Amino acid sequence: METLKKILTISFKEIHKDLNISPDFIASIHEEKNSWSFISKFAQFIEGFFTRILVQHLNEDKTYRTVSNLPQIVRLNLAFELNLITEEQKFLFLTIAEIRNDYIHNISNVAVSLSGYLKTLKANRLNEIYKRFKDFTLGEDVDTKEKFVDDCVNSIFTACTLEIARINGNILGTIAKAKHEQRRAKNAMRLLPEIAEGAMFIEDGWMVHDYITQARDVLNKAGVYKTKFIKPPEST
Numbered sequence: 001m002e003t004l005k006k007i008l009t010i011s012f013k014e015i016h017k018d019l020n021i022s023p024d025f026i027a028s029i030h031e032e033k034n035s036w037s038f039i040s041k042f043a044q045f046i047e048g049f050f051t052r053i054l055v056q057h058l059n060e061d062k063t064y065r066t067v068s069n070l071p072q073i074v075r076l077n078l079a080f081e082l083n084l085i086t087e088e089q090k091f092l093f094l095t096i097a098e099i100r101n102d103y104i105h106n107i108s109n110v111a112v113s114l115s116g117y118l119k120t121l122k123a124n125r126l127n128e129i130y131k132r133f134k135d136f137t138l139g140e141d142v143d144t145k146e147k148f149v150d151d152c153v154n155s156i157f158t159a160c161t162l163e164i165a166r167i168n169g170n171i172l173g174t175i176a177k178a179k180h181e182q183r184r185a186k187n188a189m190r191l192l193p194e195i196a197e198g199a200m201f202i203e204d205g206w207m208v209h210d211y212i213t214q215a216r217d218v219l220n221k222a223g224v225y226k227t228k229f230i231k232p233p234e235s236t
Contacts, residue, residue, distance in 0.1 A: 001139075001154060002140055005030060008161050015168060019048045025234065030157050034106065035114035038153060042160070043072075044102035049164055050075045053171050057082055059178075072097040091132045096160060099129075114156075118149045137162050145200055191215075 005027040016023050032038040051068045054075060055061060067075065073094060080090045095135065102118050103109050118126060130145040136159040142148055148155050193211065195204050219225035 001030070001158075004018075004158065004161070006236075008165070011169075013164055015049060015052065018052050019045075021045075026161065031155070035057060035112070035117070035153065036110050039096070039100050039114060040104050042157070043096050043104075046096055046160065046164070047072050047075070050079055050093070052083060053140075053167065054082075056171060056175060057084060085167055088132075090136065090165065092136060092159065092163060093134050095129055096156070115149055115152050118152055133159055 006024050009024055012026050013023065016025055019025075022028070026045065029038060032041065050065050050072070051064070054067050055064050058067075070078075076085070076094055076097075077092045079085045080087060085093075096178070099117075101115075103114070109117055112120075118129070121129075126145065130148050131146060133155065134145075137153060137154040138148060139158045142155050144150055192208060196207065199207070216225055
């Protein structure tokens with residue numbers, strides 16, 4: 001677990017920075033001795049993370065206030081519909097919000113461990129929670145509902161942080177691809193003439209199409225038209 005926390009501290013560096021929290025925040029959550037504090041801080045961290053990736057995906061910082069004020073279920077549904085997370089991941093993180101809401105909002109649970117809280121749940125609810133977690137990485141030798149309950153802090157922390165790391169990696173790749181496509185489009189625009197004065201969008205679209213067709217014919221005749229770049233050989 002100590003190795004995992006060190007890796008997360010490094011890989012979550014930008015997340016910590018964007019959320020304006022200390023670089024060791026994710027590691028310190030796991031070190032919380034009080035389950036009340038652990039689940040409260042962990043749920044807040046997850047909510048902050050989903051606010052961050054939604055704003056990044058929308059590519060509009062002005063949406064931050066609105067997205068941050070959404071209920072977590074709405075953020076998760078939106079992330080799922082935008083293909084940022086799978087349905088299994090959606091229910092994984094929804095469970096954290098549900099546990100926080102039920103566990104934290106009952107003041108009598110302040111001295112009850114998270115494991116103790118889970119043991120008070122009805123069998124069908126506990127089965128549902130374990131079902132949502134069991135296909136994710138839960139930790140060494142955690143392969144039954146009973147082991148999950150007994151080691152729930154480690155299991156919940158491990159499953160959620162590893163999925164956050166996976167989601168974040170996918171998001172960064174998508175953002176990098178989108179930025180590269182924007183750069184390509186911007187450079188391509190440099191080759192197009194300006195829009196004709198008074199032309200409507202549909203008219204401009206036709207003129208752009210004709211211009212590209214003519215330019216391609218000219219390049220073909222000159223023998224310099226490329227359908228795909230060929231990567232230059234690496235120097236030895």
